[in-house]
Amino acid sequence: AQSVTQLGSHVSVSEGALVLLRCNYSSSVPPYLFWYVQYPNQGLQLLLKYTTGATLVKGINGFEAEFKKSETSFHLTKPSAHMSDAAEYFCAVISGGYNKLIFGAGTRLAVHP
Amino acid sequence: GAGVSQSPSNKVTEKGKDVELRCDPISGHTALYWYRQSLGQGLEFLIYFQGNSAPDKSGLPSDRFSAERTGGSVSTLTIQRTQQEDSAVYLCASSWDGSEEFFGPGTRLTVL
Numbered sequence: 001a002q003s004v005t006q007l008g009s010h011v012s013v014s015e016g017a018l019v020l021l022r023c024n025y026s027s028s029v030p031p032y033l034f035w036y037v038q039y040p041n042q043g044l045q046l047l048l049k050y051t052t053g054a055t056l057v058k059g060i061n062g063f064e065a066e067f068k069k070s071e072t073s074f075h076l077t078k079p080s081a082h083m084s085d086a087a088e089y090f091c092a093v094i095s096g097g098y099n100k101l102i103f104g105a106g107t108r109l110a111v112h113p
Numbered sequence: 114g115a116g117v118s119q120s121p122s123n124k125v126t127e128k129g130k131d132v133e134l135r136c137d138p139i140s141g142h143t144a145l146y147w148y149r150q151s152l153g154q155g156l157e158f159l160i161y162f163q164g165n166s167a168p169d170k171s172g173l174p175s176d177r178f179s180a181e182r183t184g185g186s187v188s189t190l191t192i193q194r195t196q197q198e199d200s201a202v203y204l205c206a207s208s209w210d211g212s213e214e215f216f217g218p219g220t221r222l223t224v225l
Contacts, residue, residue: 032212043117043204043216051212090156098169099211100146103156 002027002095006104013111019063019078021107023091026072032094033074034101035065039087047089050074061085086111115139117217119205125223126195134190134220138207145188146214147172147180151201159203162188195224 007022025031032051036044048059055067065076074091091104118137126132138145147159149172158172162182173179177196182188192199202221206214 036216043218044206045216046213049213092156094211096169098161098163099144099208099214100158100161100169100172101148101156101206101214102158105155 002031002093002102004091004093004102004104006089006091006107008107009105010108010110013081013109015083015111015113016080019076019081019085019109021076021089021091021109023065023074023076023104024072025074025091025093027093032099033065033067034092034094035059035063035074035076036090036092036103037061037087038090038106044090047076081109081111083111083113085109117205117207117215119203119217119220121220122218123221123223125225127225128197129194131191131193132195132222134192134203134222136188136190136205136207136217138186138188138205139209139215140186142207142209142215143185144208144211144214145182146206146208147188147190148204148206149201150204150219154201156204159190192222195222197224200224 003026005024034049035047048057050067058064088108092101095102120135145162161169177193180190202219204219206216208214
């Protein structure tokens, strides 16, 4: 069965600093991997996804993630944090033939001046 | 174009009452998913629809929960005899081909 582990429920960075949010997955089949962002009192917005092909995936708002099969990881990065990046971030993997999402527990990102 | 919409945005109910939550998917999206987001359990899959059929109901937590979809479009999630542990945000998502799900803003349910 597929599963997702996000290391660190809370991450705090300074504005302008590197953002690194960690995600490891477990999957018995080649995974489809996703990062979603949730701003307060809003639904989930897709940041980026990996299905096949290039392992470095670029998304919206300057975020990118690299699929590393050998490490079963899909960490999310952004070179320079903005205050507007403060939100909760969820890593997810598709599970089964019906493409339902299995989510990690989420990482709340705080950005301070 | 219009995204996924959900109504109501907030629902407060008393323990034991029934509630209905509505989801309007993006037009033309044949796949529809319900998820629940709660403090203790994170984001959990509830049920998946392909058209009007629900081939995967494995996430429904009890027989008090049911859902239907009509016309390959609108879906309703019904919770009977609500309990306090049902308090959560209920999220709906739709998809054209399963490779990407588009989420609605959610319905925040509070059971007193």
